[in-house]
Amino acid sequence: MSEGSAAAAAAAPAGEPLLRVSGVKTYYGKIVALRGVDMEVHPGEIVTLIGANGAGKSTLMMTICGSPQAREGTITYDGLDITQMPTHEITRMSIAQSPEGRRIFPRMTVMENLQMGASITDMTHFDKDLKRVFELFPILAKRKGQRGGTLSGGEQQMLAIARALMSRPKLLLLDEPSLGLAPLVVKQIFEIIHELNTNEGLTVFLVEQNAYHALKLAHRGYVMVNGLITMSGTGRELLARDDVKAAYLEGGAH
Template sequence: MLQIEDVHARYGHVHALRGVSLSVREGETVTLIGANGAGKSTLMTSILGAPRISSGRIRFQGASLQGLGVHEISRRGIAISPEGRRVFPRMTVTENLLMGATFADPATRGTDMQRMFDMFPILSERSQQLAGTLSGGEQQMLAIARALMSHPRLLLMDEPSLGLAPIYIRKVFEIIEMLNRDHGMTILLVEQNANQALRVAHRAYVLQQGSIVMSGTGRELLQSPEVRAAYLEGGKSHNDPAVAAVA
């Protein structure tokens, strides 16, 4: 479904992505793990065209995404639940969800809204509450639901557990598993919580200093001594200071 081939991206003099190649097949959950500054979020936003890659190819369902704007890419069936949630704080929960339905069929919005309320009951309870007054975990539920309102074929999830209390971290990963298992959602997940991310992934990649250094099934990487030492047991050998300011 998604093919990224030899992608390079730069921020000024900083070479943030260095020949990255990965793929996501339909129906998979694919996880990308790495340290702060490894380039994970840069890769995620590059799929949506911002920043534009300096070389390489990004293809979705066989068609190139190069040169397309964010809105055009979204119309093709890619949605993102962004890092930091980025809900519209002065809009209600319902209004935020409607923003996610911009490219969806207007005739289905009522049904889609109810589907989100069924999937995320807390949002039904908070439907008329301003999004900025929700807890961090509730805002994350809203960010995911807002992305789903567009009926995406590919859901990008950028650090969905970041800054959440443990109870909401568990809930987020339960939702990821449910979306893939019960709804067949194809997911590309960027996540620092490597232990949880690898447990829900069919396949996974390790990004270090802008380059893919390891790949395999989620179980293989979960059991890898190198991954365990660097990401699961408190190791710090994976820090990427060269790109820490931009990823």
């Protein structure tokens, strides 16, 4: 077991994880993007993955969702092997992703975007879920008839998260939710993630370049360098490490 794997095992809580990534290698053609990744997310946790741009963080998120698929290793979710499952099947298993760059439907209205999120599972609880996301993101209620592409960057990010929540996920995957946003909006979004976890017990796996905010929020964190997990621990432990401060927290404490 590598130093990173041993640390991960020590830091992870007891019991079966909701998501387990074991020895995962992912390639783009002949280029190795992930070089044997091991990590776990347990029910009710917020787990964050930090690292420099290009470290492989988003590739891991996309590999969990089945595109690209892992060439080696296994990914299990809720006890099931999803390593070779197609993306559309994974999204029906109570896993929802808010991808990097938001990727809302810009020509659709806010309401239509939310309907698309709900349609992944079923529309039975649509009204109740709509009320819930409008309480979390009041600005979206005001913008419900507006096209997604005309929203501000922060509003688009809120819509991307709200759309993911409409499918009633057990596991929410967030890829760079703070990217390109003003500090005040970042603070608001991280407060909502905390609220969802604290009040509803939502399990969250968060990929972030903003290491300070991510580690403050997370129960546990992993550090990725060149497609490998090199460190892990509680959010507080990683925040306190001098090597993490030097590499990832320079100017990050807003």
